[in-house]
Amino acid sequence: MQKPRKSVRRKCKICKEIFHPSYFNIWWCCPEHGAEYAIQLRSKEREKAERKLAKERKQKEIESRDKLKIRKLAVKPLKYFTQQAQSAFNAYIRERDKGQPCISCGRNTGAKMNAGHYRTVGANPELRFNEDNCHIQCEHCNSYRSGNIEQYTPELKKKIGQERFDILMGFHELPKWKREDYERIRDHYRKKLKELKDAG
Numbered sequence: 167m168q169k170p171r172k173s174v175r176r177k178c179k180i181c182k183e184i185f186h187p188s189y190f191n192i193w194w195c196c197p198e199h200g201a202e203y204a205i206q207l208r209s210k211e212r213e214k215a216e217r218k219l220a221k222e223r224k225q226k227e228i229e230s231r232d233k234l235k236i237r238k239l240a241v242k243p244l245k246y247f248t249q250q251a252q253s254a255f256n257a258y259i260r261e262r263d264k265g266q267p268c269i270s271c272g273r274n275t276g277a278k279m280n281a282g283h284y285r286t287v288g289a290n291p292e293l294r295f296n297e298d299n300c301h302i303q304c305e306h307c308n309s310y311r312s313g314n315i316e317q318y319t320p321e322l323k324k325k326i327g328q329e330r331f332d333i334l335m336g337f338h339e340l341p342k343w344k345r346e347d348y349e350r351i352r353d354h355y356r357k358k359l360k361e362l363k364d365a366g
Contacts, residue, residue: 179203247348254355255295256281261362263302269321270307270314280308284315284322285334292340295351298326299334 176187180199187193194200259281267274269282282303285293293299301322307314323331341347 179206244345244348247345247352248343251348251351251355252287252294254352254359255300258355258359258362259297259300260302261359262297264366266302268304268307269301269325270303270311270317272317272321273304278305279303280305282308282313282318284313284318286313290338292338293334295355296334296338298330301325 174187174190175184176193177184178195178199179193180202181195183195185195192200194203260279263269263279265274268279279302281300283290283293283300285299287294290299303313303318307318326334343351
């Protein structure tokens with residue numbers, strides 16, 4: 167063990183008094199404080215080991231929950247992901263058209279407003295996520311008047327223009343959407359919704 171030069175001065179880890187150590191690895195001014203310092207070091211090492219163990223345990227719990235979540239999603243029907251994507255799309259449409267009156271009747275009563283599809287999802291599933299095909303609509307027109315298409319049509323033409331309306335009314339191939347497609351659409355519209363809200 168190498169002795170330090172006489173000029174070396176240190177502060178005791180226990181009493182904080184200045185002393186001249188006999189060797190380089192001495193951080194206590196007397197044997198009693200050396201023993202106390204050793205106990206403190208062991209205690210810190212034990213606490214560190216316990217924290218590491220707790221962290222590893224928590225990480226395993228998270229991984230276990232993630233695996234369970236993945237297994238649960240794996241058995242979900244395709245309809246579940248379709249609904250998730252539709253919900254995200256509808257939420258975006260409502261935010262996009264927020265403050266606008268119902269596209270069919272022109273009323274803006276402050277009552278519940280829906281994302282109303284012009285060409286219905288049932289008859290035209292390929293237009294489910296077409297933004298030109300969906301606009302804010304009051305609950306009455308959307309749910310109780312089957313979309314109120316008679317009034318929806320002229321207002322939609324005014325809003326998107328004849329050219330886009332003609333494209334909307336043309337042929338659209340039905341995509342063979344899979345789970346990952348619905349997840350991608352869901353995430354896309356959740357992101358667009360967030361961007362709209364952040365910008366507003």
